[in-house]
């Protein structure tokens with residue numbers, strides 16, 4: 203410590219940086235945490251990502267509920283007041299912000315919080331506000347930034363990315379064009395449609411949510427279409443002839459044009475590599491990636507990355523996973539390798555699309571034999587009563603050995619699927635048999651009873667084979683003479 207100003211320096215105070223610095227602070231280490239402005243503390247998730255998008259979806263859900271209630275006599279009219287919606291979102295953000303502010307972090311974790319743009323100026327040195335800080339380890343938690351369209355005429359168009367949506371959009375768009383087919387576009391498309399905008403959702407992929415199973419993504423696509431979103435797949439923007447028109451191509455062939463009043467672009471994200479002084483610290487990059495190994499190390503082993511800066515799973519809880527691994531490695535002589543065996547993610551649309559555990563691609567890659575079980579909600583009493591029986595559960599189960607199978611992964615498309623998959627995900631994480639659910643008594647009629655249905659069906663099929671039925675009949679008659 204003698205030759206360093208700090209034990210650890212963390213650049214970026216988003217999900218990644220808060221976790222990396224917070225744990226060090228909790229251990230009593232002398233940790234410097236740096237972000238550009240006080241408002242940037244909390245990062246993308248708090249300011250322009252998870253929190254505002256989920257608050258927006260919550261408001262949109264109220265509108266959808268009111269619209270459904272017109273079947274039962276409620277009379278409604280009008281659209282959302284976007285200023286009031288943004289006010290609600292900012293109020294919610296401010297509540298969370300209190301626990302992510304530099305003052306709170308200083309008081310609670312003893313962090314040495316800096317406000318200013320940090321630059322690497324040596325192998326173990328960072329400069330902020332003209333002051334040189336040094337530490338044996340530096341964590342880059344500098345995040346990513348939204349990609350933008352680069353087509354002819356784009357300079358005449360205002361491209362709203364997620365930052366601008368939550369910082370600047372004060373009027374409800376009349377006719378909104380959203381580009382991209384990932385979680386960001388799907389969530390925004392449904393939210394704005396429910397608030398009252400006309401929405402065109404355009405993606406160059408042949409389906410939405412390419413990281414989730416196709417049947418689940420199809421259910422969401424059908425729901426978006428049923429709510430009036432104009433979903434156009436295999437489509438790209440070729441040019442903007444004027445500020446409110448996009449000409450489109452499908453497989454390179456012109457397919458007409460669309461007009462819009464507002465344009466949101468959600469076509470993925472690039473890791474931040476510029477302005478960080480990476481070259482001065484011997485940190486190599488390739489395109490818009492920081493080169494890293496499976497142990498979160500950059501080409502300078504004193505400098506680690508977590509969160510979006512690591513360039514792999516870009517989620518807030520991805521950052522949480524990275525920090526768990528990185529801190530294990532910082533504290534022990536045996537390094538933990540990055541593995542994605544027990545991960546999950548949720549797209550918070552209606553239906554929610556919740557994917558967990560190993561995907562078919564991962565299972566195939568590791569040569570694991572598995573069977574796919576698709577469970578519909580058609581005869582689930584809760585789904586019938588609450589009108590969501592067009593939902594779906596997909597499970598990947600290991601091939602049975604002596605009658606028992608393990609849950610390897612899966613996906614659910616249903617309201618609150620993100621909550622409902624949790625017990626399945628825990629079984630997968632603990633490596634427990636799926637049959638553990640067979641005798642569980644659920645309060646009737648909780649939605650998560652659907653998790654048990656395939657397990658019960660399988661056990662019942664086994665139990666009620668002609669032979670066991672004969673044995674059980676004989677047992678009954680013997681016991682009850």
Ligand SMILES: Cc1cc2nc3c(=O)[nH]c(=O)nc-3n(C[C@H](O)[C@H](O)[C@H](O)COP(=O)(O)OP(=O)(O)OC[C@H]3O[C@@H](n4cnc5c(N)ncnc54)[C@H](O)[C@@H]3O)c2cc1C
Nearest residue numbers: 214216217218245246247251252320345509510516517518
């Ligand atoms: C619209 C949207 C919705 C999302 N919803 C979800 C969701 O529901 N669930 C989920 O898990 N994930 C969600 N995500 C993803 C999630 O927001 C990100 O994965 C997460 O915020 C990344 O955290 P991070 O700490 O790596 O980066 P960031 O939060 O981007 O933090 C990086 C920080 O570094 C700072 N910084 C950069 N350079 C410097 C410098 N030179 N000096 C000082 N500071 C610097 C920046 O100011 C920034 O505050 C969503 C993303 C978007 C865009």
Ligand SMILES: NC(=O)c1ccc[n+]([C@@H]2O[C@H](COP(=O)([O-])OP(=O)(O)OC[C@H]3O[C@@H](n4cnc5c(N)ncnc54)[C@H](O)[C@@H]3O)[C@@H](O)[C@H]2O)c1
Nearest residue numbers: 382383384385386387405406407468469470516548549550
């Ligand atoms: N609920 C959540 O957890 C959540 C919500 C929103 C965002 N996020 C995260 O934020 C990040 C960004 O999300 P995203 O949805 O912007 O990115 P993404 O990379 O997941 O999806 C981008 C989509 O845009 C399409 N696309 C790319 N270029 C295009 C073009 N020129 N024209 C038309 N379509 C194009 C792609 O085919 C893809 O469907 C992701 O890492 C995501 O996981 C998470």
